[in-house]
Amino acid sequence: MQLQQNFRGTPKYIVSEELGIAVDVAIHLGRPLLVKGEPGTGKTLLAVNLAAARGLPLERWQIKSTTKAVEGLYTYDTVRRLHDSRFNSGDVSDISRYIDMGPLGRAFERPDPSVVLIDEVDKADLEFPNDLLHELDTMTFTIPETGRHVAAVRRPVVIITSNNEKELPDAFLRRCVFHFIEFPDRELMTRIVRVHHPDLDEALLAGALEAFYRLRATEGLRKPPSTSELIDWISALRYAGIEPAKLLGAGLPFLGTLLKKETDVEVVERRGRRRA
Amino acid sequence: MFIDFFYALRQRGVPVTTHNWLALVRAVADGLHDQRLDGFYRVARCLCCASEVHYDGFDQAFAQVFRGVVDDSATMLSQLDEYLRDPKKLAYLDPALRAALESLDLEELRRMFEERLAEQRKRHEGGNRWIGTGGTSPFGQGGVHPSGIRMGGQGGGRSALAVADARRFRAYRNDLVLDTRQIASALRKLRKMARRGDDLELDIPETVDATARNCGDLEIAWRPPRKNDVRVLLLMDVGGSMDPFAKLVSQLFSAASAGGGFRELRSYYFHNCVYSRLYEDALFSRGVPTAELIRDLDPSWRVILVGDAYMHPGELMMSSADWWTGTAGPVGLTWLARLADRFPHSAWLNPERPDIWDAPTIAEVRGVFPMFHLSVDGLGEMVSELRRPPQPKRSLHVHALARGENLPHARRSNY
Numbered sequence: 160m161q162l163q164q165n166f167r168g169t170p171k172y173i174v175s176e177e178l179g180i181a182v183d184v185a186i187h188l189g190r191p192l193l194v195k196g197e198p199g200t201g202k203t204l205l206a207v208n209l210a211a212a213r214g215l216p217l218e219r220w221q222i223k224s225t226t227k228a229v230e231g232l233y234t235y236d237t238v239r240r241l242h243d244s245r246f247n248s249g250d251v252s253d254i255s256r257y258i259d260m261g262p263l264g265r266a267f268e269r270p271d272p273s274v275v276l277i278d279e280v281d282k283a284d285l286e287f288p289n290d291l292l293h294e295l296d297t298m299t300f301t302i303p304e305t306g307r308h309v310a311a312v313r314r315p316v317v318i319i320t321s322n323n324e325k326e327l328p329d330a331f332l333r334r335c336v337f338h339f340i341e342f343p344d345r346e347l348m349t350r351i352v353r354v355h356h357p358d359l360d361e362a363l364l365a366g367a368l369e370a371f372y373r374l375r376a377t378e379g380l381r382k383p384p385s386t387s388e389l390i391d392w393i394s395a396l397r398y399a400g401i402e403p404a405k406l407l408g409a410g411l412p413f414l415g416t417l418l419k420k421e422t423d424v425e426v427v428e429r430r431g432r433r434r435a
Numbered sequence: 436m437f438i439d440f441f442y443a444l445r446q447r448g449v450p451v452t453t454h455n456w457l458a459l460v461r462a463v464a465d466g467l468h469d470q471r472l473d474g475f476y477r478v479a480r481c482l483c484c485a486s487e488v489h490y491d492g493f494d495q496a497f498a499q500v501f502r503g504v505v506d507d508s509a510t511m512l513s514q515l516d517e518y519l520r521d522p523k524k525l526a527y528l529d530p531a532l533r534a535a536l537e538s539l540d541l542e543e544l545r546r547m548f549e550e551r552l553a554e555q556r557k558r559h560e561g562g563n564r565w566i567g568t569g570g571t572s573p574f575g576q577g578g579v580h581p582s583g584i585r586m587g588g589q590g591g592g593r594s595a596l597a598v599a600d601a602r603r604f605r606a607y608r609n610d611l612v613l614d615t616r617q618i619a620s621a622l623r624k625l626r627k628m629a630r631r632g633d634d635l636e637l638d639i640p641e642t643v644d645a646t647a648r649n650c651g652d653l654e655i656a657w658r659p660p661r662k663n664d665v666r667v668l669l670l671m672d673v674g675g676s677m678d679p680f681a682k683l684v685s686q687l688f689s690a691a692s693a694g695g696g697f698r699e700l701r702s703y704y705f706h707n708c709v710y711s712r713l714y715e716d717a718l719f720s721r722g723v724p725t726a727e728l729i730r731d732l733d734p735s736w737r738v739i740l741v742g743d744a745y746m747h748p749g750e751l752m753m754s755s756a757d758w759w760t761g762t763a764g765p766v767g768l769t770w771l772a773r774l775a776d777r778f779p780h781s782a783w784l785n786p787e788r789p790d791i792w793d794a795p796t797i798a799e800v801r802g803v804f805p806m807f808h809l810s811v812d813g814l815g816e817m818v819s820e821l822r823r824p825p826q827p828k829r830s831l832h833v834h835a836l837a838r839g840e841n842l843p844h845a846r847r848s849n850y
Contacts, residue, residue: 180474181481184462195487237643245651324620332485333454339487 172201172208173351181338182209188336191277191295191317196340198322199385206276206318216273218315220262222282228290231263231277232300232309255305267298267311275315281324288331296334343386345372355390356397366403367393370411374418377427384417392416440500444483447492451483458482472501618690621814625737625821626663626696636660662698665737667691668728668778669702670709672742673717680786683809684741687784691739703728707746708767709774725770729777737821738774738781741809744800745787751796765839768799772836775803779825782817784809803833 166182168174174182178194182205185192194202210217220231236257243249250256266273280288294300298311319335321327343351345368352364367389375383384392395413396406405412411427418424444451459482468474476497484493641656648654669691671684692700703713703723712722752766765773775781783804785792792801800806805820807813 177477177480180467180477184467184478184481187465187467188458188462190458193485241643241646241651326620326624329450329485333452335485336481337485338481339484339490 166209166212169208169212171354172204173347173354174205175341175343175347178205178338178340181336185318185336186316189314191319191335193280193319193321193327193332193335193337194340195321195323195337197342197383197385199387200340200342201386202320202340203276203278206274206278206320209316209318210274213274215271215316216269218262218266218273218275219278220276221278222280222287224282224284226283226287228283228287228294229261231261231291232294233261233264233302234259235302235304255307258302258305258307263294263315264300264309266315267300267309269315270312272313273315275317277317277319279322280319281321281327285325285328289328292331292334342375348386348389351386352390352393356393359393359397360403362403363393363396363401363406366406367396370406371417374411374427377430380418380423380426381420382418382423388417388419440479440496443496443500444493447496449483449489449492449496450485455483618687618811618814619693621811621818622691623696624815624818625667626665630659630661634660663696665697666699666732666735667697667701668732668736668738669700670713670738670740670774671702671704672707672740673704674706676707676743676745677786680743680809683786687741687809701732705742707742708751709740709770710767711765711770725774729773732778734778734780736778736780738778739784739817739821740771740774740781740804741784741786743785743787744783744797744806745791745794746796748796751799768803769836769839771800771803772833775833776830776837779830780821782807782820784813784817802829803836805829 165179166174166186167176167179181192184190194205196202206219207217209215235254236259240251240254240257244251260268263275266275295317298314299309301308348368349364352359352368356364371384371389371392377383392413395416399412401412411417414424414427418427441451441456459479462468462478462482463475468478479497480490480493484490635657636659638656638658641658642654645654645656646652669688671688673681673684677684688702691697692702703715704717704719705713706719709725711725713725713728715721715723751768781804783800783806785797785806786809787797789808792798792806797806805817805826807817807820
């Protein structure tokens with residue numbers, strides 16, 4: 160079966176060995192994989208690339224602060240039913256016509272395995288993960304309005320990402336395989352940058368990485384730049400044709416692509432002046 | 436060894452349950468660890484740790500159990516025997532390593548080890564014969580001989596143990612205070628949601644229900660919005676022995692005011708101990724009588740005091756000299772007790788390490804307020820304490836103190 164092979168990333172997406180094994184364990188045990196890590200370390204892209212690598216369909220469920228657990232399973236469109244009943248525009252007695260499957264519900268109904276991404280689970284209400292416990296455990300649910308019982312034909316691979324804004328309940332955590340994406344070291348970062356900029360000049364890459372890691376090490380940054388910012392920054396450097404030598408002194412070009420907070424820019428500029 | 440690891444994890448504060456453990460046993464039985472210790476490290480970590488704050492404890496437990504640090508050669512030899520005779524444990528070794536181990540006869544290995552240990556009298560590093568570090572002799576630490584006996588410490592290469600030894604996740608531990616956002620996320624758990632207020636919002640489920648009952652004619656229902664109903668009074672000690680913690684306290688303050696989302700937050704300053712006045716600013720210029728706060732705020736307020744509670748015993752027992760009226764006012768401890776008596780949901784956050792909390796004044800304050808360390812862990816504990824009903828025993832003690840009884844007389848006699 161195609162799911163059993165080990166996941167070691169794709170040509171466009173590099174994973175550390177730890178993350179690869181965590182994905183294998185999650186698929187093998189049929190448990191959801193909970194991925195945490197700094198913003199911009201590729202948590203969401205993991206699911207996208209896992210689906211692409213295995214040729215599986217991806218169901219994406221973006222969580223917001225108002226999202227209810229049941230919306231991932233199905234929604235019952237009462238307003239459309241009321242509208243139909245008032246204007247006689249459909250068969251109102253058949254409630255199943257007004258039931259729309261959510262991302263998890265659709266994944267359960269597929270005859271083939273799929274990847275479900277529950278993105279930013281920590282955005283939702285505190286009780287949200289608890290409401291999904293049973294459904295993720297047994298991969299079944301019941302629609303009370305119609306009495307229909309939905310069971311997963313093939314267990315989907317569930318990937319859950321969290322930015323750590325809220326604590327997740329213990330009962331939920333216990334059922335997940337957990338991985339924390341560490342910030343990539345220089346070696347891994349070089350490989351990641353090469354994937355996005357295959358024809359990048361060696362000197363520019365070395366200079367950019369040097370400047371980037373030095374910037375990240377600056378004390379007092381509220382949001383240190385991450386992988387995705389580095390990749391954007393290198394694009395900007397190449398577009399403007401910046402000389403690698405310019406990256407070594409104080410006053411980095413396009414600082415705004417790396418630092419997103421005004422206070423951080425101030426901190427870095429103050430340090431630069433002191434050194435100069 | 437497997438079970439030892441389980442208990443070592445629990446001892447290090449990694450909350451593994453049999454649930455995780457059975458999953459790990461299943462994963463290992465199915466060969467997901469690839470028959471390698473590195474693989475086992477990775478599989479075990481993703482199943483046993485539910486948060487990056489436990490990675491450091493996991494690394495420590497892993498290093499402790501799978502290194503087998505030994506002090507004397509006798510226990511080492513007996514462990515070696517046991518190890519080599521247990522086919523289950525050998526199964527966790529690399530196949531190449533296992534083959535190499537078999538190439539060296541066990542008895543021969545033991546004999547050589549004893550001989551060399553006897554010959555060797557001083558610490559040894561490098562080389563290919565002596566027992567020491569970094570060499571290629573079969574005995575020693577950090578070496579590369581395939582059947583080598585590790586003497587504790589770090590192995591070469593980036594093996595699982597080297598990774599565990601590096602303890603790269605120390606920064607994610609829960610008992611360190613990191614930033615404002617973490618404090619805010621801990622304080623947010625203090626919230627208690629309630630529907631209250633005048634700016635109404637549309638109640639959709641109720642509207643749908645009412646409309647359906649009304650034969651489909653629209654009937655709109657309103658309700659007050661759901662808001663945090665918790666009000667917090669924050670009292671902060673500034674100056675003197677609190678100076679080293681000034682940054683921490685200001686982070687706590689900004690987290691509470693910006694991220695707490697409380698219905699109301701009031702903050703006042705004091706120095707060392709609360710007396711008859713609290714101050715609106717850290718310069719102690721705008722004072723507010725403590726009695727007025729106690730009178731005006733109702734007991735539903737949550738009170739959080741921040742300070743090291745580390746002072747001269749006299750300061751705790753000192754009266755704020757109500758010499759104007761000629762009577763000695765209540766002492767500091769009484770003021771603290773009055774606050775605790777009026778506001779049953781109160782706690783003290785102490786930035787000092789808990790191991791010095793036995794100091795007399797700190798112990799006295801701990802009798803009045805439950806005290807917690809100003810760290811992410813401590814904040815979490817404080818929040819759950821504030822959500823619980825107060826302990827009856829403490830309430831009785833506090834109540835007596837607030838009326839000026841039960842004061843420690845030995846110390847009061849000095850003043």
